[in-house]
Amino acid sequence: MKSTPHKPLHQPPLYSLTPSPLGRAQPIPMDTEAVKRQGWRKEHILVVNERDERLDFVEREFIRRIGERLYGDRRHSEGGKRHG
Numbered sequence: 001m002k003s004t005p006h007k008p009l010h011q012p013p014l015y016s017l018t019p020s021p022l023g024r025a026q027p028i029p030m031d032t033e034a035v036k037r038q039g040w041r042k043e044h045i046l047v048v049n050e051r052d053e054r055l056d057f058v059e060r061e062f063i064r065r066i067g068e069r070l071y072g073d074r075r076h077s078e079g080g081k082r083h084g
Contacts, residue, residue, distance in 0.1 A: 039045040048055075050063045068074070 036047045039047060048063050050060050050067065052060070055063065
């Protein structure tokens with residue numbers, strides 16, 4: 001009679017111990033301030049939130065007016081209409 005090899009009580013898993021592929025597919029958080037800074041320095045593109053607390057009232061108002069002049073009044077686009 002042949003003896004069969006015994007399986008160890010604890011076998012290592014047949015799969016990787018690294019996180020699942022779904023975990024690796026999660027987006028990497030973006031440093032938006034760094035992207036905006038790079039856009040300004042390299043492409044001369046300025047991205048500004050009119051509510052940015054680093055700006056004073058006059059600067060925020062100026063940004064709002066530029067945005068409305070270039071892209072239209074925000075209040076009219078809230079109904080789902082798209083500009084451009």
